[in-house]
Amino acid sequence: MINNKVLAIILGGGQGSRLHPLTEERSKPAVPIAGKYRLVDIPISNCINADIKRMFVLTQFNSASLNRHIKDTYHFSFFSSAFVDVLAAEQTPGNKGWFQGTADAVRQSMHHFLRHEFDYALILSGDQLYQMDYDKMIEAHEESNAKISIATIPVNAKDATSFGILKANEKSIVTSFIEKPEADLLPDWTSEVSNEMKGEGRNYLASMGIYIFNRDLLIKLMNDSSTIDFGKEIIPQNIKKHKTLSYQYEGYWTDIGNIDSFFEANIGLTDNIPQFDLYDKKKRIYTHARMLPTTKVSGTTLNKTVIAEGCIISAAKIEKSVIGIRSRIGDESTVIKTYMMGSDYYETLHEIQEKKIKNLMGIGERCFIKNAILDKNCRIGDDVRINGGSHLKDTETDTYAIKDGIVVIKNGATIPNGFVI
Known part of the structure; x- marks a missing residue:
């Protein structure tokens, strides 16, 4: 009708x-x-x-x-x-x-x-x-x-x-x-x-x-x-x-x-009972129907976290965060109060093998990410530390911006190993 x-x-x-x-x-x-x-x-x-x-x-x-x-x-x-x-x-x-x-x-x-x-x-x-x-x-x-x-x-x-x-x-x-x-x-x-x-x-x-x-x-x-x-x-x-x-x-x-x-x-x-209810059958939110696999989580402590389809997660801890489609998070990483938008595509096994030295799509190993927005298709290297908050001044660079204490990693940006914000 x-x-x-x-x-x-x-x-x-x-x-x-x-x-x-x-x-x-x-x-x-x-x-x-x-x-x-x-x-x-x-x-x-x-x-x-x-x-x-x-x-x-x-x-x-x-x-x-x-x-x-x-x-x-x-x-x-x-x-x-x-x-x-x-x-x-x-x-x-x-x-x-x-x-x-x-x-x-x-x-x-x-x-x-x-x-x-x-x-x-x-x-x-x-x-x-x-x-x-x-x-x-x-x-x-x-x-x-x-x-x-x-x-x-x-x-x-x-x-x-x-x-x-x-x-x-x-x-x-x-x-x-x-x-x-x-x-x-x-x-x-x-x-x-x-x-x-x-x-x-x-x-x-x-x-x-x-x-x-x-x-x-x-x-x-x-x-x-x-x-x-x-x-x-x-x-x-x-x-x-x-x-x-x-x-x-x-x-x-x-x-x-x-x-x-x-x-x-x-x-x-x-939130336990979010004000915006994505689970209301009478008020569905429609979007592009993707044929994605289920999300795989290995050894991760999850608390108040929303995870979309097709993710591969090996993080140590994810808390009060939204993890978008096709996200990859490496071993021993911690993600707190972060919106990770995810990726538009997967890297193939061949590409991953060819890029052993370079950053892969997603968040690498042993990272700490807090108070951040990671736009689509980001590559966060290993041992990266991003700690957003009111202590940070507004900043704009080629790969990230800081607004009101929130660190925004730009679409497709590469953050090298060991980088600290």
Whole structure:
């Protein structure tokens, strides 16, 4: 079954500079998460779970790997109207430039959307981690006869200064909006929230950057080329002109905006009861189906660790870490609070024999790795010591970067034997 009322538009974001160096060679939606998925799998899976199976992903930076992932992953029946299409910024007779913002990206792509029938456009971000039932949001939108709906999440006073904050009345209709308010303004910006949220001091409604627009209104708004962003212009300018619903969501949600939030979101998956539940049958996360062997572990003490398929592990200890597909970790190594993305391929036995002196893919022997992100296809030599933490200054080199105390080994980098960070 396909929800033909709704067309989903997933915004891939800009250059992703705050997630650098993970976005050095790939777009933000293509960044690997949880050892086997990509960020774009989250909104796509949420859509599939709600029977929304017509999706466009808008991107303009390093889109090759994103294109490949979506092409290899999301196959629907030949007789179905379902699709996931990537739209990169393109030059047309009417436009010669890049996407200038979220609204401009939708405006430039409207001619693709309008080839399809739909009543509502569901506009999503490609860099957030959450599991939402969009069906319920669409139902609320219809029942309230709203022209625009905004997904909101209750936040506390400390976090409220970092978001666009909405004020809603007792019927959840938005009455006003303020972007990143100063702390002294907050007392005037509380909204009605559940008792549970009140108990946690979460009295302010933050925009999640998830919107529903009625088709006719979206077409009208996109005809005004002076607006380039939804959060900064379209929403503030239209909430009093057109009935706008605040749809409150109280589940887990995090914006993967920088290295610190990305790292914590992944390490959080190792908790006994993680806030983001990969094991919920009704809210499955879909990704590329790989025919990988089972993971083999020899003599390793494992504690609060998530391990993907196809790994060969002989480490002494792995604790509070996420180990991605096809990872290899050598004898006597210790890995703590680390996200190892894994590898795109295996080295053959012949290659391994030929490279006896050089570093193999993965982590070598007798290494100590803590507070680190190892991007895909890294080669960490023997006796390497990486000890991330607040004692380290932000740094950028050809093979690694340090941000907020987290050491990020770059995609395909080789770290020589005995190296210390």
